[in-house]
Every structure is written in C-alpha cells, then in structure tokens.
Amino acid sequence: KTIAVLPGDGIGKEVAGGAVSVLQAIGERFGHQFTFTYGSIGGGAIDALGTPLPEETIELCKKSDAVLLGAVGGPKWETLPGHLRPEKGLLRIRKELNLYANLRPVSYYAATAENSPLRPEVIEGADMLVVRELTGGLYFGKPSERTKTDGEDAVVDTLFYKKSEIERIIRLAFELAEQRSKKVTSVDKANVLESSRVWRETAEEVAKDFPEVKLEHMLVDNAAMQLIKNPKHFDVLVTENMFGDILSDEASVLTGSLGMLPSASISSDGAHLYEPIHGSAPDIEGKNIANPVAMILSAAMMLRTSFGLEEEATAVEKAVEQVLESGSKTADIAKKGQPTVGTAEMIEEIKATILDNQA
Amino acid sequence: KTIAVLPGDGIGKEVAGGAVSVLQAIGERFGHQFTFTYGSIGGGAIDALGTPLPEETIELCKKSDAVLLGAVGGPKWETLPGHLRPEKGLLRIRKELNLYANLRPVSYYAATAENSPLRPEVIEGADMLVVRELTGGLYFGKPSERTKTDGEDAVVDTLFYKKSEIERIIRLAFELAEQRSKKVTSVDKANVLESSRVWRETAEEVAKDFPEVKLEHMLVDNAAMQLIKNPKHFDVLVTENMFGDILSDEASVLTGSLGMLPSASISSDGAHLYEPIHGSAPDIEGKNIANPVAMILSAAMMLRTSFGLEEEATAVEKAVEQVLESGSKTADIAKKGQPTVGTAEMIEEIKATILDNQA
C-alpha cells in the first residue's frame, strides 16, 4: 500500500511522524508493507515553492492509495494575499481529489471526560459521526466577489449545489448509519433556504432506499442547541459544507478531547485523505507537547476505510485506549497537577503497546 | 406610549399576557400610561386572514412606539406552502420594520445554573450580548431558486450585503460595547467568504471611531467552539444573519435559562420589536406551565431601549430575580423533584413584587 504523507506546518510535522511510526508497528505485527512518500502543503510549500499546493503534491496524492495530512497554517503566512494562504491548499486539495465528504467521529472517552466543558451526565456515552459535505455550497459557489448596487459598494457569495452532490453525501450518511445505530439527523435551514428545501426533499428520497435507518430533519439553529443540551441524541449527523464547518467544530469540543479526534475525507474517485481535527498550533510547535493521538487515530481510520484492515485499525485504537488508561497523557488532556508525557513518549508507548499486544 | 402586542401562537399568547400585566404594574408604580393594541401574526393570522402577516398588523406596528411579539408557528401550519408559513410572517415583519439588528443578552443566573449543560465553573459569571444582523445575507439574497446546470438539477441561494448594511450593524455593536465591557468579537469566515473579508475590513474601519473598545476577529467555526469552552471570553459578539442565527441559539443554551432570555430587534427608522428567544412550544400550549420570564424581560428591554425608562426596566429585572431567588420556578427551570409554579402564578408574583418594592 502506498501512502502519501503531507506533514504540513507546525505540530503537523510532529504528529504525522507519529502516525507513520505507528503504521510501521502495525506493518511489523501484521506483516504488511506500507510505502510512505512525503509531499509538501501549506506554509512550508509556500516558502519552498511559492504555492500552498504544488502540482507534485497533487500528483503524488493521485497515485497513492491514501493520503495522511498533518495540519497547515501559521502566523507567518497570515498576511499573504488570499490565493497564497495555507488554507487555500486545503480547499484546493479537497477539490483536486474530489473529497466530497468529511467524516468526523466524536466519541466520549472516559480517560478525558474531565476536560469536557459539559457536565459528565450530559456527555457520558455520547457517540456521533458528523458527515459534512466538503466540495460545494458557499465555499466554492460563484459569484464570490465585490460588486455595486445603485452605486453602493456591496458583496456577494453564492451557495450552490447540484442535486446530485446533495444526494451523494446523504446516501453516504445513510450507508454509514446502517453500520452504526441506524439513525440519520439531516441538518438544514429549510424554513429559509431553497437549497435546504432541496436538501430535505433529497434526504426523504434517499431514505426510501434505507428502510432500516430512521431519518429526522433538524434546523441548523436547533442542531447548534441540541448538540450541547443533548449530545447523546445524535448518531449520524449530515449537513452541507458551511453548516458542517460550524457544527463539526462545535461537536468536537463537547467531549473534551479535541486533541484526540480524527477525520476522514472521502473521495468520489480516488485516494481518501485522513487528518486530525486540530490545527497546526504554531505556538507549541517543536516543544514535544502536542497530542499525537488524533493523527494516530486518523491512521486507524485509514486502515479501516481505505484498506479494509479492520483488525489492524482496532489494534491501533485499542493501544491508544490502553495507553490513556495507563495514565499517560499529553498536557492537553492531563488532569491539572498530574504528570504529563511528551509527544515522542506518547508515540513510543502506543507503538510499544501495539507490538506487546501481539498474541 | 403606544405598544403593539402581537401574541402569536402557542404559548406566545400566555407569555404576552404576562408582559402586558407586568407593564401595567410598572405604569401603576411609576405613573406611566401604556396603551396596548393587539395585532395578529403567524398561524392565527393565517387561519383568520389567510396571511401570516396582515397589512393591518404592519400598519399597527408602524404607528406604535414599540412592538411586543410572543412567538409564532405550530404543527398545524407546517405543511402549508412556504409563503403561507408562520415564519414568513417573522421574516417579513423584520423587513417591513427595518429590524436590522437582533440583540440577545445571555447572562448567567445563579438561580438556574443547575440547568446548564455546562460545568458550573465554565459558565459562572458569563455575560455576553449577541448582536445578529437581521435583514440581509442568505435570508434575503436573490437568486434563491432551483435551477439547471448542464441539464442537471441544481439550486442556488445568495449571500448578499451592501457595505452600508455591514457598517450599520458593526457600529451598533461598538456603541453597545461602549456601555458594557468594551470588547467586540466580530465573527466571520474571512478565510473562505468574500463577504466575510468585507465584513472584517469594515469592522477595522468602524473600530477607528471607538478607540476605547477592543476589537477581535474570530472565525465562525472557532466561535462555535469558544462559546462552549470559554463563554466568559465574550462581551459583545457581532455577526451576520445566518452565523448569528446559529451562534445566538448556541449561546442561548449555555446558561440553562432558555426560557428566561429576552431579545430586542432594533429598527433603523421606527418601532423596535421585543420578543423572547424561545418558540411557540405548541406541545405545552394552554397548560399554564410556560415560563413567562423571557417575555417579561423583553418588556424590560423595551422600557430601557425604546422609552429610556432605565429605573422602570431595572424594577422589572429586579423583581424577576427576587421571585426566582425566593424559589418560585416554572417547570423548565426548577430542580428535579422541587415544587413548581405555573405561568399565571409566576406572572402574579412578579407583578406583586414590582408593586411591593415601591418605596
């Protein structure tokens, strides 16, 4: 299996290294050969090649079986013009690889529950999957420009979807729900937006093909409330790009384990991409304090989703849980006053646990 | 002072009555004469007159000094075609009265803190004001319609703002921040949307006129996280219509007092409108269990904002606090197993307390 590794900026480099060494341990234990090829993206690519997403990187991703991405961005590049910002690299790679769906499982970890801003009884046992449309809507619609009306300055952005794009993501959400608790919450703003009315109708149509899955519709403002009031209500939540950007980030802080949440971006026709939810955290770069777990669990998602290696994926997840339960925690998830371990130690412990667990 | 009262549907009718009788107590205590004229809106108006916002109601509001609105909507009208839905009445009244800004103060109440899904130490002392743009953006932009691209079904909505609309709402936020803790958090998605880039530039320009107020920019996805992780961070949060719809609802559940949160919608050229944040809650209509506090505090906002009656507004707010602290609570905010009071009793107690507090 060939894997493109794009470490990116800031702590992206540290955590990507962690995923690679954990995958090597998996290869060793289960007898697989993974080939890693590195590519540049984000600020580092801007510095070296003058673009946040070089053509070589796109080519590399297209010919790989899966892509692992660290994180991009940092203050150094924030003042550059728009097309030269690190996040443009992110948006472009989504389009180039047709990564139409972003999957973010958010689940409760007993080992980090104390870090949650929510009361334990509210969050305990929560387990949801946020499915966000990733290549349409306000992010890519045209026109997106400054204009004039009656001689006055004005500005316009466009929320555009083909019905087939809506159908594709909703169908994926139903397929994923079939493997989980069989409930889809489709989030829209159908009382205001025409695009949401099409979204809702399409959800009803797709639902007919999945008689075992329960479909409910929820308005986006209500969803923003229910995620906090009653996170256990949700199984699979599916929504369009901008709503998904907001709600998936909201969901990610509920369990107090932001540094532990992985994600997968699903391509319609090629390699899927796996990345942690957290950013490049330039303030802690190189300090050996970043939490590598989100990136390592993203690698586990890759094993399962891209390669069908269920046992191997579970081996990674189990090792992570064991290490956390043994009390080894990076600073972001440790209890106040408790000892912490560094990025490198955490990676080593997870690796060692994977190998130790070999029957 | 002439006040248009639009009770609307569901519990709207019960709570609007509460606001009126509390205002009568204020009139009695402070020697003011308030004239109340009733108008219809929402489902009731559809049933009686075939439209969710009759012309008479618009006329009534335009010639009044302020508008009190209960709540609109219910399952009975949910299957009607779009232009006949109760919420169309809401959207239209915003446009007709030029209600360009929705103000939602969210503050911590010790008396209801146990209802918050957040840990006490996270929410204790939080006190923010969400300022939402209310007559622009995706809600009203054209085109908003089904279309075709390359023979395929598609749909488009439009996020449109005049720069002057952006400037107006940001200026209001700064003015309000001057009277509070002098900090404005302007929320946008400037790394993706052109409208957000104009928003951000405009915020910078307006900030020059308010040297004492600190301006910070926050991306909407980050704001959705920070509201939960660190609600005390915020003083005045200002944002565009759709982001504001989502974030203000998110903010409203943080303190556990949804049934207690008022709002004011500010007109650029006429009567302002005051309404509770909660909906019409048809499931509890007529059961004498709705919490009238949000509506009563909306009336207090009216006294202060539309009539400049600061002392009178404070008298209402103080009475509400005293009643809550005395242990009288409606079911939504009572501790499990504790006795509750009904809507009518709650209103009576607040009224009586206002009169008792007379020196």
Ligand SMILES: CC(C)[C@H](C(=O)O)[C@@H](O)C(=O)O
């Ligand atoms: C960096 C930004 C463009 C991006 C997005 O909004 O999609 C990020 O917030 C994310 O969620 O991956």
Ligand SMILES: CC(C)[C@H](C(=O)O)[C@@H](O)C(=O)O
């Ligand atoms: C009913 C709906 C159109 C309305 C809105 O989205 O503005 C409501 O959610 C609100 O926030 O007042």
